[in-house]
């Protein structure tokens with residue numbers, strides 16, 4: 001990024017950004033701290049990134065907070081993560097509301113204790129009318145699990161096999177009504193999807209900064225947006241076809 005680009009916003013901003021918030025454990029390890037300290041630092045960072053998304057005019061932010069596979073981590077870590085998630089709802093809800101954030105949950109709530117589940121549903125209801133930023137929290141989320149749920153629901157609804165198409169499947173996913181992510185960021189240098197938005201991310205642009213999630217700040221997000229604005233999304237067409245389309249649109 002050139003110095004004059006550093007603080008300016010690119011013209012083309014993604015509508016929907018997905019983030020795999022990875023590297024909390026390594027961030028903590030590098031400081032001789034327990035893994036949960038990394039998760040707490042990661043949660044703190046989320047507040048900053050939400051504020052930056054609002055500032056930059058991003059409309060949808062989906063964060064990967066806990067995967068269906070993360071249950072297999074040591075019990076202490078899983079319990080700690082559940083506690084952090086609960087404390088975010090207890091302590092941050094009003095501030096999120098005041099910022100105009102609409103909360104949504106992606107995944108299954110059935111493994112959570114009933115009072116915790118009720119708290120999550122209440123928070124979602126509380127922010128339902130907000131529209132500045134839709135914040136999807138993928139918690140106990142797995143892309144394959146989401147597709148399995150969708151197939152089960154379609155069968156239960158008696159959907160005709162011939163009626164199944166891309167659009168219908170999308171309507172049965174946890175993300176129904178939400179546009180597909182334009183940009184997916186995975187922090188910490190890992191280069192894989194780990195079961196995140198595997199259907200919705202079919203044509204997303206990916207960005208892999210080496211930074212651990214607790215250190216991924218406003219400036220890093222801005223860098224990701226600049227990188228995104230340089231990409232040409234072709235959706236199977238040729239570069240020439242895209243240029244022609246663009247010219248037609250401008251005319």
Ligand code: IPE
Nearest residue numbers: 021022023024025026065066
């Ligand atoms: C991501 O950080 C947060 C969760 C998976 C909940 P990690 O905990 O995976 O951090 P690393 O990959 O061990 O550094």
Ligand code: IPE
Nearest residue numbers: 020021022064065066067194
């Ligand atoms: C993916 O990160 C899940 C979240 C960030 C919540 P992981 O750290 O669990 O993924 P793997 O195991 O390295 O693929």
Ligand code: MG
Nearest residue numbers: 022023024025
């Ligand atoms: Mg990890």
